[in-house]
Amino acid sequence: MTNLPVIDMERLGACSGDRGLQDTAAAIRSACQDAGFFYLEGHGIDAVSITAAFEANRKFHAQPLPIKQQIAYNRWHRGYLGFGGAQLKASSRYKPASAPNLMESFFLRHEVAADHPDRLEGRPLQGPNQWPADPGFKTAISRYDFMLRDLGLRLLPAFSVAIGQDPTFLQQYFNPPSTALRLNHYPPNPAKGGQEAFGSHPHTDYGFLTLLLQDNVGGLEVEGDRGKWFPVPYRPNAFVVNIGDIFARWTNDVFRSTPHRVINKSADRGRYSIAYFFDPNLEAVIDCFPAFRETGVSKYEPIRFIDYFTGRLDANYHRAKTV
Numbered sequence: 001m002t003n004l005p006v007i008d009m010e011r012l013g014a015c016s017g018d019r020g021l022q023d024t025a026a027a028i029r030s031a032c033q034d035a036g037f038f039y040l041e042g043h044g045i046d047a048v049s050i051t052a053a054f055e056a057n058r059k060f061h062a063q064p065l066p067i068k069q070q071i072a073y074n075r076w077h078r079g080y081l082g083f084g085g086a087q088l089k090a091s092s093r094y095k096p097a098s099a100p101n102l103m104e105s106f107f108l109r110h111e112v113a114a115d116h117p118d119r120l121e122g123r124p125l126q127g128p129n130q131w132p133a134d135p136g137f138k139t140a141i142s143r144y145d146f147m148l149r150d151l152g153l154r155l156l157p158a159f160s161v162a163i164g165q166d167p168t169f170l171q172q173y174f175n176p177p178s179t180a181l182r183l184n185h186y187p188p189n190p191a192k193g194g195q196e197a198f199g200s201h202p203h204t205d206y207g208f209l210t211l212l213l214q215d216n217v218g219g220l221e222v223e224g225d226r227g228k229w230f231p232v233p234y235r236p237n238a239f240v241v242n243i244g245d246i247f248a249r250w251t252n253d254v255f256r257s258t259p260h261r262v263i264n265k266s267a268d269r270g271r272y273s274i275a276y277f278f279d280p281n282l283e284a285v286i287d288c289f290p291a292f293r294e295t296g297v298s299k300y301e302p303i304r305f306i307d308y309f310t311g312r313l314d315a316n317y318h319r320a321k322t323v
């Protein structure tokens with residue numbers, strides 16, 4: 001695995017007889033079984049919205065720390081997570097990280113209305129977002145968030161066919177989806193990429209699908225066979241897409257939730273990326289799809305998405321100050 005496959009979703013139709021849907025689904029299936037990662041083109045997210053989101057990311061992180069801390073990460077995992085906020089303790093196959101990630105992030109998650117019963121009951125992850133004062137930030141980021149949610153929904157028919165089901169099959173688990181938008185900043189790294197200088201330590205993502213945009217500084221790497229790491233270079237107009245643990249679990253690990261990491265190798269340029277996590281409804285019960293139970297056995301017990309998710313969050317974000 002040296003080059004990730006490139007999948008163009010422009011020809012994706014919404015009905016199962018459609019050739020474009022079948023072809024796209026076949027390409028997705030083989031990418032998910034092999035690398036667990038691919039580039040996505042023809043996604044319909046316009047360059048103006050993307051540039052505006054990156055500009056908002058850069059401007060936000062350029063502010064003084066006390067300003068960013070006004071919206072410090074809250075108990076619903078929303079807001080500003082500063083340096084040292086996340087230390088990977090329980091990232092499946094890896095020994096605990098010896099240092100926190102060299103990165104800072106702003107997190108936005110799916111909206112939960114103030115009078116929603118989950119919010120009134122104080123349920124995990126169902127709380128308020130926190131916005132910085134700059135109205136331009138909110139305009140650019142809520143627009144991007146909305147477009148990415150739509151992209152996730154538009155991809156569901158292809159993923160449904162990729163797992164051997166009707167195009168509408170996966171919808172039931174995403175009604176509505178739970179989502180997170182994460183604006184990442186990795187500062188310049190004068191250590192020139194020493195072993196412990198991880199912007200993001202090796203980890204797998206927790207959920208269903210990650211749709212990532214990175215700038216051209218580079219530094220994202222994915223794990224290939226025999227523990228070898230491969231760079232994922234910047235590709236203009238393309239998302240880097242990978243699947244997370246919950247999708248792997250749903251397929252009995254036939255689809256791969258591939259470890260990845262970030263090392264900003266530039267001594268003078270900060271690196272910016274925007275990750276969008278498109279995940280099932282928090283109450284969805286994740287059980288191996290019948291088509292992937294080859295011997296009638298599934299490797300994993302059924303689990304509610306919220307239970308899996310909060311288990312991973314609590315393990316990795318215990319250092320985060322919550323308010």
Ligand SMILES: O=C(O)CCC(=O)C(=O)O
Nearest residue numbers: 184205214220262273275
């Ligand atoms: O910044 C990147 O390129 C990757 C970020 C990432 O892996 C994550 O947020 O889960």
Ligand SMILES: [Fe+2]
Nearest residue numbers: 203204205260
């Ligand atoms: Fe990740």
